[in-house]
Amino acid sequence: EVQLLESGGRLVQPGGSLRLSCAPSGINLNNLIMTWVRQAPGKGLQWVSGIAGDGDDTYYPDSMKGHFTISRDTSKNTLYLQMNDLRVDDTAVYYCAAWNFGGKYFDLWGRGTLVTVSS
């Protein structure tokens, strides 16, 4: 069965940093366009970042530029999200999801990892 598994979420103080990981089983991420999507408690979904299959191009909504950095390690078949200067409103479940380029939708989703920013 193809699965994505996120890790790295935890309680962190405002201003802190965190790196999330997304590792697959049963699939090679290296040819996929990958994204991070977050969901604040009781709220809707928000696209956070995306990265091209070759890792050369990265994409962010304007509100996330300079705040988060997406990357991938092809040797480890793993996707990352570096989160700096965390704020209370960054508290959310963070999902990694594959982006279907042809149909323009979020395809395979991980189970998510919870990031809580609080003092």
Place this chain on the structure above:
Amino acid sequence: QSALTQPPSASGYPGQSVTISCTGTSSDVGGYNYVSWYQQHPGKVPKLIISEVSKRPSGVPDRFSGSKSGNTASLTVSGLQAEDEGDYFCSSYAGRNKFGIFGGGTKLTVL
């Protein structure tokens, strides 16, 4: 890019039909035939139920259908069943390098 607009709640009795709207702009919903819908049960991962406005992935019941007119997309659930209860999110492609923007979600209650 602003989020797409969905009604916060919708409801219907078993066997009835319910339609959930998703309103955007000419820069997203109205500009592309790339609207997708996701179903999310409490504590679960979002599941794709409609892509490209009206396409159903394999395994999704044909009770779920999608359409679009102008800047508004719609999801219709026919023959409501108890297991349809949950949150529904629309998403639209918003142009190169922008991936998908989401609606705020609609909580569907089966009465």
